[in-house]
Amino acid sequence: MAVNKDLKLPHDGMVLVSDGRKALFLKNQGDDVFPNYQVERVLTAGENPQTRDMETGKPGIRGERHTIAQTDWHDLAERKFATEVADEINVVGAAAAIKAIVVAAPPRTLAQLRSHFSDAVKQKILAEVNKDLTKHPVFEIEQHLTGRA
Known part of the structure; x- marks a missing residue:
């Protein structure tokens, strides 16, 4: 769902901004006109060293039929973190006070989150934004999501 100037997050609406290492849970203390x-x-997420630093031995026999794929520990850690974030929003989103949720995450993280959202959370999602906003200050996230510059 594209974000535009028509996005109106109500008072106490929740915004989840996440990537594979950080998640921000924001609440709209304003209203849908003045967020x-x-x-x-x-x-x-905990410390996530480079995959090459986590290897414990040789990757296996290299040949036409005996190649063992190298485990991407970094990817596994990001997937695990996305599951933890989804579990957290499932708890928060179950509250009756939360009427609407906006989710902003890079496409891969968004897909991971989406696969773990509860039905209650899915029903409250007002918009999904395929963008990494975790490194932006809150006022820029607000501007991006509402289309106000």
């Missing part, structure tokens, strides 16, 4: 996003919670 005021405030940070409710920040989750960060």
Whole structure:
């Protein structure tokens, strides 16, 4: 769903901004006309070293039929973190006070999150944004999502 100037997140609406290493849970303390996003919670993944630093031995026999694929520990850690974030939004989103949720994440993370959202959360999703906004300050996230510059 594309974000545009018509996105109206109601008071107490939730915004989840996530990537594979960080998640921001923002709550609209304003209203749908004058939003005021405030940070409710920040989750960060534990240290995630480079895959080459995590290897314990030789990757296996290299030949035409005996190649063993190298495990991408970094990818596994990001998938695990996305599952943890989805579990958290499932708990928060189950509250009756949360009427609408906007999710912003890079496409791969968004797909991981989406696969773990509860039905209750899926029903409350107002918009999904395929973009990494985790490194932006809150006021820029607000501007991006509402289309106000």
